[in-house]
Amino acid sequence: MSEQPQTDAEPLYIGWQGETAPGLARFVRERVIAVLLVALGLAAGIAATQAPFGASRFEFGVERSFEGQIELSPYPMLIVDRPGAENTGGAPTSRWLLTVFGKRGADSAVVHLAGHRVRLTGTLIDRDGVTMVELLPESLVDLGAAAVAGAAPAASTPATLQGEIVDSKCYLGVMKPGNLKVHRACATRCISGGVPPVLMVRRADGTARYVLLVDADGAAVNDRILHMVAEPVEITGALSRLGDLEVLRADPASYRRLGSWSPSPEAP
Amino acid sequence: MGHTYQAVQWNPQKKRYDQLVVGGVLLYLAVFMAVSAAVFPEATLETLLIRGLGTAALVLLHIILSIGPLARRDPRWLPLLYNRRHLGVTMATVAFLHGAFSTLQFHAFGDVNPIVSLFTSNTRVDSIAQFPFQPLGACALVIVVLMAATSHDFWLRNLSAPVWKALHMLVYVAYALILLHVALGSLQTESGTVTPAALGLGAVWLGALHLRAARAEGARDREEEVREAAAAEGWMDACGVDEIPEGRAKVVVAAGDRVAIFRSEGHLSALSSVCQHQNGPLGEGRVVDGLVVCPWHGFQYRPRCGTSPEPFDERVPTFRVRVEDGRVLLDPRPLPLGTETDPVPVSSAGSSPA
Structure with missing residues (x-):
């Protein structure tokens, strides 16, 4: 068996000896520098060609005080006043979805406050005009029963929508990306933990539309849709408005997976 | 080590x-x-x-x-x-x-x-x-x-x-x-x-x-297997004496194992080419200060008995070699671990086994 092509001029490298022969050291140095440059080039290339990150906002570390009326159904929300909005043709109130720290919904934190006005401290999450607040349960102050009850859902119309089921907390801003397969596990945990599930529908112009998902009776569907999260689905049901939010009533058993994978990356 | x-x-x-x-x-x-x-x-x-x-x-x-x-x-x-x-x-x-x-x-x-x-x-x-x-x-x-x-x-x-x-x-x-x-x-x-x-x-x-x-690796092994198959029972023709530079080894396949025949100060010794540490290619090492040194991590072995110098206790098998008419002959049967062999002078023309 022939040996490697060494010559006597090439000294044997013995690692535990103090120094490396100059010629060998130069050979190694040149290769190490080349490998390092390739690695750094890869780092820059991979970093620069990532898919765009969503223009969403999560004010991590910033706590603000909010006041509004708690609504529990179909998912915990805070109805906040929009002073002056009527003068510009807008709705007088907005519905902000509520959540708490972690992959959890806010049900247990606000269940005793249905229909009450409250003051609370929390962190804003928002995207495309849809707002959520990660509230600090210990900050809730009950200001008493509200004078005006929350609005009942408006009349519905039949609709068939295609989109991706996302958890509202991550997609609206806590995580980037907050959708597609890489985020499926997290979305599953969030929805399983009570975070409101939303059907994200991509319009032809690339903008997103968010539709809250409930069953045919208007109840939360979280534990019945976990197997459909983060992939293209088609849902046929009754579409209605709840204030400034859209709600789609449909039996989760009727949700249909779309066969082909058509990724809808984050909108810039 | x-x-x-x-x-x-x-x-x-x-x-x-x-x-x-x-x-x-x-x-x-x-x-x-x-x-x-x-x-x-x-x-x-x-x-x-x-x-x-x-x-x-x-x-x-x-x-x-x-x-x-x-x-x-x-x-x-x-x-x-x-x-x-x-x-x-x-x-x-x-x-x-x-x-x-x-x-x-x-x-x-x-x-x-x-x-x-x-x-x-x-x-x-x-x-x-x-x-x-x-x-x-x-x-x-x-x-x-x-x-x-x-x-x-x-x-x-x-x-x-x-x-x-x-x-x-x-x-x-x-x-x-x-x-x-x-x-x-x-x-x-x-x-x-x-x-x-x-x-x-x-x-x-x-x-x-x-x-x-x-x-x-496969091509080299096949080449050696042909040589090995051609050898009769017992001693096999490993290589010519001139094929082994001073301080280096010739590696041959014997009975399925790689054996390194080292030349040190004009004498030949054969030991397993597989370092006991991490199966490193011992035969690609050198003889430094009278000891065979593995090129991977510098483990050392005595050529004549395949044991590491004290206090280390690694051991590899040794083999018998002899020189005839300028050819190096190898007995492919490994000797028990630690067996001393007498290094064979490359100028040896007789047939006395090492």
Whole structure:
């Protein structure tokens, strides 16, 4: 068996000896520098060609005080006043979805406050005009029963929508990306933990539309849709408005997976 | 080599090696984060950290898997192989951080134990496009962490060389799992071409390197097998005396094993070419200060009896050689460990066995 092509001029490298022969050291140095440059080039290339990150906002570390009326159904929300909005043709109130720290919904934190006005401290999450607040349960102050009850859902119309089921907390801003397969596990945990599930529908112009998902009776569907999260689905049901939010009533058993994978990356 | 064990037997080479590895990883992460932040100011730190650590670990794994076959082709790469264990431990640490941050990000603070969630949150095993990619990465991580944890010579000795070697060959299983982890994960949602191109080129590079090394080894072994088959029972014609330079060895295959016939100060001695430490190619080493030195990690053996100098206790089998008419003849039957043989002068013209 022939040996490697060494010559006597090439000294044997013995690692535990103090120094490396100059010629060998130069050979190694040149290769190490080349490998390092390739690695750094890869780092820059991979970093620069990532898919765009969503223009969403999560004010991590910033706590603000909010006041509004708690609504529990179909998912915990805070109805906040929009002073002056009527003068510009807008709705007088907005519905902000509520959540708490972690992959959890806010049900247990606000269940005793249905229909009450409250003051609370929390962190804003928002995207495309849809707002959520990660509230600090210990900050809730009950200001008493509200004078005006929350609005009942408006009349519905039949609709068939295609989109991706996302958890509202991550997609609206806590995580980037907050959708597609890489985020499926997290979305599953969030929805399983009570975070409101939303059907994200991509319009032809690339903008997103968010539709809250409930069953045919208007109840939360979280534990019945976990197997459909983060992939293209088609849902046929009754579409209605709840204030400034859209709600789609449909039996989760009727949700249909779309066969082909058509990724809808984050909108810039 | 040590009869006692230390976590790391530091020397200047190892210190330089480690400084370079750690510095390189930090530089890689700095470049990844800085470019990401510049191009995507809206990106979140935790996502960039997960991606930076994951790609850094993958780059390190490619370097680790390249060093072996490169050193087989050109021994000048051996200085990088010498301390490869530290490269592996660094890679495992970076991969662990990637896995830990990912598990924290995607599975913690929910209604299920994060580890349980890791393996149960995606059940679409019926679909290639939707196949759960995170458990694949988790399995690869278990392998590389297990390898890093058992990389010390203490484990080599206590697990036995065959078990240790088999365990560490699992790095190729880990590599395959990581390829699937990336291909079925981020590649499905990323639109860039650099990552898939780099992953593909990396696989082709490693495949070609290993194939070429295996072919070269196979060709040499076949050549020797022909020679071996031609030999009658007992002594085999190994090579000509002139084929063995002073201080070097000729490696032949005898009875299925590689045997190194060393020439030292005009005398021939034959011993197994497989270093007892990590099965290194002893026959590609040299005789330094009267001792055969393995080119991988510098383990030393006495040519005449195959034992390491005290206080070390490694031993490799020795073989009998003799010289006839300028040819070196070898008895392919290994002698019991520690058997003394008399080195045979290369000028010997008789037929007395060593």
